[in-house]
Amino acid sequence: xxxxxxxxxxxxxxxxxxxxxxxxxxxxxxxxxxxxxxxxxxxxxxxxxxxxxxxxxxxxxxxxxxxxxxxxxxxxxxxx
Numbered sequence: 757x758x759x760x761x762x763x764x765x766x767x768x769x770x771x772x773x774x775x776x777x778x779x780x781x782x783x784x785x786x787x788x789x790x791x792x793x794x795x796x797x798x799x800x801x802x803x804x805x806x807x808x809x810x811x812x813x814x815x816x817x818x819x820x821x822x823x824x825x826x827x828x829x830x831x832x833x834x835x836x
Contacts, residue, residue: 788819788828805829 790810797809797816806821820830 788808788810791812791814794810794812797811799809800807801823806823808819808821810817810819816834818832818834819828820832821827822829
């Protein structure tokens with residue numbers, strides 16, 4: 757009887773951990789699709805998004821990337 761209790765408890769804990777873990781931290785990619793000569797000047801992250809500072813020949817900008825989808829959701833152009 758004790759073996760059944762221990763086995764059931766271990767199985768329950770294993771299932772809870774597996775289901776609570778989500779996707780296991782799966783990696784994603786985002787293509788920023790910038791013109792030739794562009795380079796990343798910096799990156800900053802928060803809970804709601806990732807800001808990528810891109811230095812381009814036609815002017816700097818900050819791209820806002822959705823961390824859940826891996827897509828660019830906004831762009832801020834920096835004036836000179």
